[in-house]
Amino acid sequence: MANVQNVLIPDIGGAEDVDVIEILIKAGDEVAVEDSIITLESEKATMEVPSPYAGKIKKVSVKVGDKVSEGSLMCTMEVKGEVVEAKEVEQPVEKAPEKSAAKPTAAAAQMSQPLGGPVYAGPGVRRLAHELSVDLSRVPGTGPKGRIIKQDLYQFVKSAMASGGGSGLAVAAAPKVDFKKFGEIEITPLNKIKRFTAANVHRSWVTAPQVTQFSEADTTDLEAFRQKHKQEAIDQGFKLTPLVFIMKAVVAGLKKFPMFNSSLDATGQNLIMKKYFNIGIAVDTAEGLVVPVIRNVDKKRIYAIAKELGEISQKARDKKLTPVDMSGGCMTISSLGGIGGTAFTPIVNTPEVAILGVSRAKIQAVFVDGEFQPRLMLPLSLTYDHRVIDGADGARFATYVSECLSDIRTLVL
Ligand code: CAO
Secondary structure, three states, rough: OEEEEEEEEOOOOOOOEEEEEEEEOOOOOOOOOEEEEEEEEEOOEEEEEOOOOEEEEEOOOOOOEEOOOOOHHHHHHHEEOOOOOOOOOOOOOOOHHHHHHOOOOHHHHHHHHOOOOOOOHHHHHHHHHHHOOOOHHOOOOOOHHEEEOOOHHHHHHHHHHHOOOHOOOOOOOOOOOOOHHHHHOOOOOOOOOHHHHHHHHHHHHOOOOEEEEEEEOOHHHHHHHHHHHHHHHHOOOOOHHHHHHHHHHHHHHHOOOOHHEEOOOOOOEEEEOOOOOOOOEOOOOOOOOEOOOOOOOOHHOHHHHHHHHHHHHHHOOOOOOOOOOOOOEEEEEEOOOOOOOOOOOOOOOOOOEEEEOOOOEEEEEEEEOEHHHHHEEEEOOOOEEOOOOOOHHHHHHHHHHHHHHHHOOOHHH
């Protein structure tokens, strides 16, 4: 004879008159022990109530909007096998960490929930997640009230496979947000340059562990020298900015620390050491960021580099750069000195292994020869690929470049 059982709301931590916000089963459904059957929402949290039995649902006795407490009838079920005692409902994770901390189970769950918050998913999705060994707490739900639907699970697995599968680096798909709900919006498609930049910086960000080393160069003498020759350069039709000297200083650094003038080969087992000195310059254009390359900087004089820098950045802003203009770089410089800011963390333009960020120079009181003196200090931010460059070498390179800029005689040599 069929063993029909009433399935009651178990102990829900003393909460009363809790709203039923979702019914996850219907008459005729087969459920396993622990499959979620309804979702409740109290003022503090949302929780799924699992089935205490395995069997077939005969009748659902609640509907969305009902208020229930411990002992309320949820459904009747034709139970398979022996009836086992109903378990207490595992309390869901609450958003505020201090509240979760009072409940050990929930606190532990929170640690494994990078997306934050409880997991809402029906029995079918949970079963599928189990079969695919997917931790549902990592899957963003796009169903009603953030519920995880099968499509979310497939999307998650697809992204995980595309980004390295079992490497542990799988990135959860971004949650879909309906921004219209919060105010007026407008959709602007990204142009080709921005999409290209996005792909490149993303690849660099996820493949190269990067460290940024900050330093300062005393450019007081360099600036005096630059001011002396500035007009001469203008008369010849170009600008003499600090960047040209910084390019020379970087080349001096590449010569002294050849590791910075390298790239990892495709296997990641060998370094390709470059014997040429081409410097990429990040140029801000109306269309986005482009990085033309100035070749053989070591062989060119300061004025020649300044002229070429003016020409190539104009070419970039006129959208006339060719792929050849943007290839062959050894290391990139990203100068925001003409704009402002004190420091930033540029992203390495892989397969290069380092990038130098330049911020705005500023007069500071520096203690020199027993007294404070006004000195023009230039902030430098060197980001390097830590797979290739150690922290000590990063600091040595940054210090050396700063020294070169502080004593321009080293640049002229
Ligand atoms: N500190 C103080 N002043 C600085 C400076 C610095 N670090 N760098 C430049 N300046 C001054 C210049 O001397 C110039 O002033 P003067 O005309 O009085 O000499 C003024 O700022 C403007 O310089 P500039 O920006 O036109 O020229 P530049 O050679 O320094 O830079 C270029 C050229 C193409 C790099 C720059 O125009 C540019 O596009 N920068 C943005 C790069 C960018 O977007 N990087 C972010 C990439 S994301 O990682």
